[in-house]
Amino acid sequence: MSNAWNQTRQMKRLAIGPMMTPEYNEWWVRRINDNISEPSHENSQLIEEHLLKLKVKRLRKGKVKAKEDLDSLETDYKKLRLSMRTAGLGKTLKQWREKIQEEKKNRKKKGEL
Known part of the structure; x- marks a missing residue:
């Protein structure tokens, strides 16, 4: 019917x-x-919580990556400073002036002998 x-x-x-x-x-x-069906408020709250968790997770990953990058930069900086000291490039302007004066004195002494 x-x-x-x-x-x-x-x-x-x-x-x-x-x-x-x-x-x-x-x-x-x-x-x-x-x-x-109308969207329920429970579902929207669950979605918002999920999005918040994703943002927090992304921020944590970014923080870990930034810390790793910083550690790498610190290691590179220490290696660079060590190599500069080894090569004698890590001196201050005052130290360079003193070294130049010493070399000039040494040249004069060698020239006198």
């Missing part, structure tokens, strides 16, 4: 087309909207 009613209703709808009654149009819109 419901199948016959569906066929009649569908035929009327097809035949009437845009000339449907306002009551029928309201019923049809309500029927469609009733089939669409």
Whole structure:
């Protein structure tokens, strides 16, 4: 029986087309909207919590990467300072001036002998 009613209703709808009654149009819109579930607040809270966890995780990864980069830079800096001291490049301006003066004195002494 419901199948016959569906066929009649569908035929009327097809035949009437845009000339449907306002009551029928309201019923049809309500029927469609009733089939669409509204988002629950619980789901949106769960999504927000999940997004927050993802942001925290991304920040932690960034912090770990930054710490690794800093450690690497510190190691490179220490190696550079050591090699500069070994090569004698890590002197201050005052130390360089003193060394130049000593070399000039040594040259004069060698020239006198």
